[in-house]
Amino acid sequence: MKTVLSRLHPASAFVYLAGILIMAALNRHPWMTCTQLLCLGGIYLYYERRPGKILPFIGIILLSAVLNGVFVQRGNTAAVTAAGRTVTAEALLYGGNAGILLVNVLFLFSLWNRCFRQEHWVYLFGSAFPKLGVILSMAMNLIPKYRKQAEKFSNVRKELYKESAVRRAAAVCSMELTWAFESSMDQLDSMNARGYGTVKRSHFHLFQFGKRDGCFMAAAVLLFLINLYGFWKFYAHFYFYPEVRWGGFDLKDFCFVLCMGIQILLPLLFWEGGKKLCIR
Structure with missing residues (x-):
C-alpha cells in the first residue's frame, strides 16, 4: 500500500x-x-x-x-x-x-x-501558499524526526553509561530539548538566508x-x-x-x-x- x-x-x-x-x-x-x-x-x-x-x-x-x-x-x-x-x-x-x-x-x-x-x-501548497506549505511539511515531519533522534541518544547512553531507565529517560529528554532548540535555530537561519516566505517561490x-x-x-x-x-x-x-x-x-x-x-x-x-x- x-x-x-x-x-x-x-x-x-x-x-x-x-x-x-x-x-x-x-x-x-x-x-x-x-x-x-x-x-x-x-x-x-x-x-x-x-x-x-x-x-x-x-x-x-x-x-x-x-x-x-x-x-x-x-x-x-x-x-x-x-x-x-x-x-x-x-x-x-x-x-x-x-x-x-x-x-x-x-x-x-x-x-x-x-x-x-x-x-x-510543498508541491500541494507551496505554489499557492508558500508559507503554509513549508509549515505543514515541517510539522508533519517533526514528531518522526524527534523520535528517531531520541532513539539515537538513548542508544548512545546505553553504551556509555550503566544507569536506570528513569535516569536515562530524563537525560535523553534534556538532550532532546537542547537538540530541538539548536536545530530549530539552525533551520530558521538557513531558511531566512534562502529567502523562504519573502517572494513567490518556484519549485521543481x-x-x-x-x-x-x-x-x-x-x-x-x-x-x-x-x-x-x-x-x-x-x-x-x-x-x-x-x-x-x-x-x-x-x-x-x-x-x-x-x-x-x-x-x-x-x-x-x-x-x-x-x-x-x-x-x-
Missing part, C-alpha cells in the same frame, strides 16, 4: 487520506469504528511486522473504557458496583468506542507519515497527473461520498446514553461496512503482484 500511495500523484493520495480522516473523525457508530480499526490496524501490523507493536493501542482502548466507566455516571445498565459507585455498561462502551476512534486516527497518521513525504506537502517536481491518478481519485471521492451519505442518513444519530439501542445488522449495514472497508483498502485494488499498479 505504501508503494501504491507513494507512486500516486500527491493530490490523489491527499484526497484518499483526507477522506479517511474525515470519516474517522465523524463516525461514532460501533460498526464503522470497528471496521476502521480492523482495516487500519491490519495496515499498521503489515508494516511493523511485530504483533507486540499493537499492544500500546489496545492499552489505550482499555484505559479509555475504564476511565470513562469510573468517572462518568451515566447509563441505565449497571455493570459493576463497588465502593458506592456504579459503573454502567453504557459508560464502558462509550469509553471503549472513544478509545477506538483515537487509535484509528493514530493508525491513519502513521500511514500518512509513511507515504506522504515532505515534497508532497516530477509529479504528473495520469490516468491511474484520476481513476484512484474518482474512486476515493465516490466511496467517501457514499460513506458520508450513510453517516448522515443512518449512523449520525447513534447514542450510548441513556442506553444502547442496537437495530441489528442488516443488509444496509453490510453494504456501508463493505464500502468503508473498500475506502480504506482502496490502494490494494491498484496493486498487482506486489510490484506494479494494475491501472496505468
Whole structure:
C-alpha cells in the first residue's frame, strides 16, 4: 500500500487520506469504528511486522473504557458496583468506542507519515501558499524526526553509561530539548538566508497527473461520498446514553461496512503482484 500511495500523484493520495480522516473523525457508530480499526490496524501490523507493536493501542482502548466507566455516571445498565459507585455498561462502551476512534486516527497518521513525504506537502501548497506549505511539511515531519533522534541518544547512553531507565529517560529528554532548540535555530537561519516566505517561490517536481491518478481519485471521492451519505442518513444519530439501542445488522449495514472497508483498502485494488499498479 505504501508503494501504491507513494507512486500516486500527491493530490490523489491527499484526497484518499483526507477522506479517511474525515470519516474517522465523524463516525461514532460501533460498526464503522470497528471496521476502521480492523482495516487500519491490519495496515499498521503489515508494516511493523511485530504483533507486540499493537499492544500500546489496545492499552489505550482499555484505559479509555475504564476511565470513562469510573468517572462518568451515566447509563441505565449497571455493570459493576463497588465502593458506592456504579459503573454502567453504557459508560464502558462509550469509553471503549472513544478509545477506538483515537487509535484509528493514530493508525491513519502513521500511514500518512509513511507515504506522504515532505515534497508532497510543498508541491500541494507551496505554489499557492508558500508559507503554509513549508509549515505543514515541517510539522508533519517533526514528531518522526524527534523520535528517531531520541532513539539515537538513548542508544548512545546505553553504551556509555550503566544507569536506570528513569535516569536515562530524563537525560535523553534534556538532550532532546537542547537538540530541538539548536536545530530549530539552525533551520530558521538557513531558511531566512534562502529567502523562504519573502517572494513567490518556484519549485521543481516530477509529479504528473495520469490516468491511474484520476481513476484512484474518482474512486476515493465516490466511496467517501457514499460513506458520508450513510453517516448522515443512518449512523449520525447513534447514542450510548441513556442506553444502547442496537437495530441489528442488516443488509444496509453490510453494504456501508463493505464500502468503508473498500475506502480504506482502496490502494490494494491498484496493486498487482506486489510490484506494479494494475491501472496505468
